[in-house]
Amino acid sequence: MAETSEDTGYGLTRDSEALRASPRLFENPVLDKMSRVHWSVPLFIYVPVVALLAVLSLRSFDALGVLAATALGYFIWTLIEYFGHRFLFHYKFPGAIGARIHFLIHDVHHIHPNDPLRLVMPALLSGPIMLIAYTVLRSIFGLPLVYPVLMGFIIGYLGYDMIHYYVHHGEPRTRVGLALRRAHMLHHFRDPTRGFGVSAPWWDYVFGTAFVRQRSAGGA
Template structure:
C-alpha cells in the first residue's frame, strides 16, 4: 500500500506543503489539467442531470414510488463506494505499470491527501462510471423505472465527493461532521486497511473494517 498511511498531518510547513501539492500525473498538459478538479465541478455537471431525471421520474410515477426507487439507487451507490474503495482503489496492481495505475487511481491521493484539486473524481472518470450505471440500470429495471434509480445513484456519488472534500478541507462543527472527518483521517494517517466508507461509514461496521476503539485517542486531525 502507498506509504502515506504512516504520514502525519502535523509537522513542518514543508511537510504540510508536500501533503497538499501533488505533482504532474501526465506529461500531456491537457490530461494533467483534466486530472485536477475543483470541488464544485461534479455539482455543475451532475445536479442538472439529477433534475432532469427527477422530472422524467415524476412524469411517470407518483412521489412515493420515485422516493423508493431513488433510495434503492442510493443504496446501490453506497455499496459501490465501499467495495470500490476497498478492493479497487487499494488494490496493488503488479509490475511497474501496475504501480502507475494504482498511483493514477488512488495512490496519489494517499501520498498528497490534502491536494484540493485531487479530492473529487475527474469527469473523465465519473463520466464512464455514470454511463455504465445507466446501462446496467436500464438493463435491470428498464425505463422509466431506471430514471429514479439512476438519480439515487448519482445523488449518492455527489454525497461521496462532497463529504470527501469536506472532511479534508472543511471545518466540521457537528458531531456527524467531526466523526466523518476523524474516521477518514484514521484511514489516511493510522491504518489504510480500515475505514473505506467515506460517506457511508456503517458499511465498515457491517464488513468488519471499522477502526477499533483503541485507535480513537489520536487521529492526526
C-alpha cells in the first residue's frame, strides 16, 4: 500500500498512517487493551462520581457554597493539568527504563497524535490520580468540604479529556474551539515547549509558554 502524507497545517507534513497508528504498548494483552480507551469511557466512569459528590455536597452546604468550592476544585485541576503536562509529561527520564516510562506517559501521543483510542486517560492512569487527589484534598480541606472541591477537580479533568479528544478529532467552528485547536496543534507540530494548557490555555500566558502570533513588518 502506498504511503500517504498529511499536511498538518503548521509547517510540517507527516505520514498520515504514522499519525493515526495505534501501536502495541504492552506484551500482556489485557494491559494493552486497557491502554486503549474510547473517548466516552471517562464520562461513564466519572459522571456518576460527580453526581454522588454533588449529593453529598448539597447535604452539607448551600448551593452558593457548593458552587464556590467546586470552582476552587476546578481551579486546582487547571494548575495540575498545566504543570503536569509541562514538567511530568515532557520530562525525559534518564536511561532505557526512563525512556520507556516517558514513551508510555506521553511520547507515544506525540509520535501518534491522532490515535483515537489514546486521547483520553485510561482508568489505569486516571484512577490513581483521583485517589491521590482525594487523599491530598481531604488532608487539606477535611470532610465534608472535600466533596465539592473534588467534584470541581473531576469536572476539570473531564473537561480536559473531552477537549483533548475534540481538538484532535472534532471540527471546531467557534472562535474558542479554533483557538484551542490551534494552540494544541502548534504544541504537537511546531514547538512542544509551549502550549501546555490544553483546556486551560490562560496558564500559558501567565507562565510565558503561550504561542504568540507574530506581527508582520507592516504591523498587520
